Amino acid sequence: MKVPYSYLKEQFSDPEPILDAFREQLTRCEFTFGPELEEFEANMARYTGARYCLGTASGTIALSMLLRAVGVGEGDEVITVSQTFVATIGSIVAIGGRPYFIDVLDDFTMDPGLIEQAITEQTRAIMPVHYSGSPAHLEEILAIAEKHNLPVIEDSCCAISAKIDGKHAGTFGAGGAFSVHPLKNLNVWGDGGFVVTDSEDIYQKVRLLRDHGLKNRDEVEIFGFNGRLDTIQAIVGNYLYPKIDEITDQRIAHAEKYDRAFSTPELSRHIKVPPRRSEARHVYHMYMVLAENRDELLRYLIEKDIEAKIHYPIPMHLQQATLEQDPPFGKTDLSRTEAQCRSLITFPVHQHLSDEQIDYVISCVREYYSR
Numbered sequence: 001m002k003v004p005y006s007y008l009k010e011q012f013s014d015p016e017p018i019l020d021a022f023r024e025q026l027t028r029c030e031f032t033f034g035p036e037l038e039e040f041e042a043n044m045a046r047y048t049g050a051r052y053c054l055g056t057a058s059g060t061i062a063l064s065m066l067l068r069a070v071g072v073g074e075g076d077e078v079i080t081v082s083q084t085f086v087a088t089i090g091s092i093v094a095i096g097g098r099p100y101f102i103d104v105l106d107d108f109t110m111d112p113g114l115i116e117q118a119i120t121e122q123t124r125a126i127m128p129v130h131y132s133g134s135p136a137h138l139e140e141i142l143a144i145a146e147k148h149n150l151p152v153i154e155d156s157c158c159a160i161s162a163k164i165d166g167k168h169a170g171t172f173g174a175g176g177a178f179s180v181h182p183l184k185n186l187n188v189w190g191d192g193g194f195v196v197t198d199s200e201d202i203y204q205k206v207r208l209l210r211d212h213g214l215k216n217r218d219e220v221e222i223f224g225f226n227g228r229l230d231t232i233q234a235i236v237g238n239y240l241y242p243k244i245d246e247i248t249d250q251r252i253a254h255a256e257k258y259d260r261a262f263s264t265p266e267l268s269r270h271i272k273v274p275p276r277r278s279e280a281r282h283v284y285h286m287y288m289v290l291a292e293n294r295d296e297l298l299r300y301l302i303e304k305d306i307e308a309k310i311h312y313p314i315p316m317h318l319q320q321a322t323l324e325q326d327p328p329f330g331k332t333d334l335s336r337t338e339a340q341c342r343s344l345i346t347f348p349v350h351q352h353l354s355d356e357q358i359d360y361v362i363s364c365v366r367e368y369y370s371r
């Protein structure tokens with residue numbers, strides 16, 4: 001049985017409604033801005049409960065613009081994690097900032113207990129990541145941030161629909177950045193993202209930044225980015241918007257099935273399911289666990305036609321681009337991150353998988369450890 005990682009063909013198996021909206025759009029040829037983008041922004045503001053939303057060209061640029069909007073610039077430090085995709089770190093470095101890496105908890109998100117020791121004269125912001133769709137421990141993070149008067153920018157790129165006590169990830173701090181890249185839970189036909197914020201000031205700054213800093217057609221107020229979400233991608237986002245909850249609930253159901261199987265006495269000796277918090281809605285952009293003999297298990301599963309993956313074998317603080325920094329980026333002890341990267345494995349969890357496919361993955365894992 002094949003268990004694919006990607007689900008794009010099924011996701012867009014009926015493209016006609018999207019193509020019809022493209023055709024209608026072609027009669028107007030409003031390829032930037034326009035009513036579809038405004039509709040997407042209104043949809044995402046309503047969905048997340050944020051006051052403002054702005055569509056952006058990617059999740060990465062959404063993060064960079066939010067950081068700029070809260071005043072991060074050349075040489076400023078942003079406390080963040082190494083257990084993440086490169087884009088978190090790239091978004092800081094791209095605007096002249098410097099990441100300061102702190103370690104993560106067993107659920108792969110920022111350890112709030114390490115923030116205070118990482119604060120320096122140069123610290124300008126804290127950027128937790130809701131990694132894999134698992135909400136970071138925002139209450140603790142925000143309490144420390146408030147104490148030190150530091151803004152929190154949430155990397156919510158993997159976390160559409162994730163919540164803590166019913167409040168959406170991305171809406172706790174000064175601003176949240178989301179990705180709608182094709183492999184995200186809400187996905188469009190290319191790159192895209194959006195920013196949410198409750199702050200009028202941040203909203204106005206990101207609005208300027210994403211359009212070259214142009215106050216109007218002829219006047220440049222600040223230097224910015226070409227950071228807009230393409231109108232045709234907004235059309236795809238609007239088509240999928242009503243399906244977000246259904247997509248997410250199906251992923252959660254698959255993940256719960258995996259969790260139950262891997263928590264049995266037989267498998268819990270080999271597979272470690274990260275702690276799940278009852279107040280947090282994890283949306284499983286990725287279903288990640290720690291596995292004994294990870295590399296061999298991965299090879300075994302791939303032979304069985306299961307597209308398991310590793311996110312990621314090398315943490316950000318050990319990447320060449322980081323090691324070449326002079327002076328080096330700041331960091332705390334990162335041994336938990338390093339240990340996790342040696343054992344992390346991601347199993348397919350997308351909404352188009354059947355129960356039989358999830359059962360097949362579980363039975364192959366069981367088979368591997370019982371040999």
Ligand SMILES: Cc1ncc(COP(=O)(O)O)c(C=O)c1O
Pocket residue numbers: 058059060061084085087088129131155157158178179180181191192193
């Ligand atoms: C944790 C994290 N942050 C940021 C991003 C960047 O999003 P984008 O690919 O839309 O630029 C991603 C994308 O995979 C991500 O996983």
